[in-house]
Amino acid sequence: MKPIDSQLIADHNARLERHVRNDYEHLGEQLARRDVDIEAITAQVAAFGVAIPSWGVGTGGTRFARFPGAGEPRDVFDKLQDCAVIHQLGRATPTVSLHIPWDRCSDYTELRGQAQAFGLGFDAMNSNTFSDQPGQPQSYKFGSLTHTHAATRAQAVAHNLECIEIGRALGSQALTVWVGDGSNFPGQQHFRRAFDRYLESTRQIVAALPAGWRMFLEHKIAEPAFYSTVIQDWGSSLMAAQALGPQVQCLVDLGHHAPNVNIEMIVARLIAAGKLAGFHFNDSKYGDDDLDAGSVSPYRLFLVFNELVAAAHERVPGFEPAYMLDQSHNVTDPIESLIDSAEQVQRSYAQALLVDRVALDAAQQANDALAATKLLKRAFQTDVSPILQQLRLQQGAAIDPIGAYRASGYRARMAAERPARAGAGGGIV
Numbered sequence: 001m002k003p004i005d006s007q008l009i010a011d012h013n014a015r016l017e018r019h020v021r022n023d024y025e026h027l028g029e030q031l032a033r034r035d036v037d038i039e040a041i042t043a044q045v046a047a048f049g050v051a052i053p054s055w056g057v058g059t060g061g062t063r064f065a066r067f068p069g070a071g072e073p074r075d076v077f078d079k080l081q082d083c084a085v086i087h088q089l090g091r092a093t094p095t096v097s098l099h100i101p102w103d104r105c106s107d108y109t110e111l112r113g114q115a116q117a118f119g120l121g122f123d124a125m126n127s128n129t130f131s132d133q134p135g136q137p138q139s140y141k142f143g144s145l146t147h148t149h150a151a152t153r154a155q156a157v158a159h160n161l162e163c164i165e166i167g168r169a170l171g172s173q174a175l176t177v178w179v180g181d182g183s184n185f186p187g188q189q190h191f192r193r194a195f196d197r198y199l200e201s202t203r204q205i206v207a208a209l210p211a212g213w214r215m216f217l218e219h220k221i222a223e224p225a226f227y228s229t230v231i232q233d234w235g236s237s238l239m240a241a242q243a244l245g246p247q248v249q250c251l252v253d254l255g256h257h258a259p260n261v262n263i264e265m266i267v268a269r270l271i272a273a274g275k276l277a278g279f280h281f282n283d284s285k286y287g288d289d290d291l292d293a294g295s296v297s298p299y300r301l302f303l304v305f306n307e308l309v310a311a312a313h314e315r316v317p318g319f320e321p322a323y324m325l326d327q328s329h330n331v332t333d334p335i336e337s338l339i340d341s342a343e344q345v346q347r348s349y350a351q352a353l354l355v356d357r358v359a360l361d362a363a364q365q366a367n368d369a370l371a372a373t374k375l376l377k378r379a380f381q382t383d384v385s386p387i388l389q390q391l392r393l394q395q396g397a398a399i400d401p402i403g404a405y406r407a408s409g410y411r412a413r414m415a416a417e418r419p420a421r422a423g424a425g426g427g428i429v
């Protein structure tokens with residue numbers, strides 16, 4: 001079942017196909033001069049996928065305002081269909097990551113069937129104990145898994161167990177836990193005790209993880225708590241993951257660090273500890289801006305992938321990161337942003353595959369700083385577009401996915417089919 005007319009994509013590709021073949025051949029020759037086999041790179045990129053966050057297909061906003069777009073998804077089934085459009089056109093996003101309770105529905109068997117019909121699977125489940133839901137007995141105003149009151153902690157644990165159950169029904173194999181818990185004033189919270197309560201609650205969630213499941217702990221420096229957060233940084237996250245056992249690892253959301261922090265270094269450390277769960281890709285200028293991946297600092301994204309490719313190349317045991325986007329699309333059509341961001345991530349991966357690892361190793365050993373850094377730059381500055389385009393052509397996706405999307409009229413169709421919701425305020429979705 002395909003939401004976009006396949007003939008439209010075929011016609012669109014027919015116009016561009018000759019150029020792509022020429023460009024691919026030309027790049028192949030250039031790479032051969034560097035002893036790189038373009039076909040091997042293309043095959044590796046073909047095996048790479050990044051998950052779409054279900055909340056990313058709705059228009060995002062800030063605490064000041066949200067400006068809804070036309071034809072926004074009204075429920076998880078609509079979101080799935082938008083994700084199917086993204087995957088049909090770009091072929092880089094085979095899975096969807098759900099957020100509960102935003103994506104609750106009455107029939108998960110039906111939802112799973114619908115995803116299968118679209119050729120999509122389910123990535124990590126995400127729990128939400130950072131906002132109160134209508135009718136819930138305990139408030140998360142002063143925390144959830146780390147709350148001072150046992151009843152609130154128990155409610156937050158129960159919610160995570162529900163997420164696992166839903167994920168089980170959908171074929172997911174991971175739970176991502178980000179808590180907003182923290183404090184807004186010096187002295188408000190006993191740092192060590194709050195962390196202990198976090199471990200005590202989280203242990204109960206770990207105990208309920210099915211075999212083969214992983215739990216991803218996501219750290220974040222600030223927001224909504226602006227003085228301290230309980231899982232503030234990769235150090236706190238690593239301490240928790242190490243205390244909680246082998247099923248628990250640390251997830252890196254690129255926007256969750258102080259400006260100028262060396263994220264690729266954090267990635268390397270987590271790999272060394274055997275605790276890198278995976279990523280929430282996005283970009284940022286100031287904080288958790290949730291801008292489109294690679295839109296501000298594409299070189300940083302490349303440097304993260306350089307660490308990942310190096311770890312795979314060196315066959316680091318247990319290295320199996322999960323890749324996901326986590327963005328807020330406030331001024332663009334979310335489908336276009338997600339197609340483009342997935343391509344940026346794919347592009348960074350392809351570029352990192354071009355790094356001459358043998359030469360880099362030699363330069364590092366010889367302390368030849370300039371040669372080493374130029375090896376990275378050479379890979380980063382290679383335009384790998386022909387590889388990505390050729391791949392999409394081979395897989396029946398669109399050579400120019402955003403062009404094809406615009407030509408398809410999908411958004412206008414959805415605007416007619418999905419009446420706008422009234423009274424949407426600020427917020428993420």
Ligand code: RM4
Binds near residue numbers: 280326
């Ligand atoms: C948080 C964090 C989580 C995401 C929420 C919506 O900042 O990035 O991953 O679930 O936002």
Ligand code: MN
Binds near residue numbers: 326
């Ligand atoms: Mn995130």
Ligand code: MN
Binds near residue numbers: 253255288326
């Ligand atoms: Mn975030």
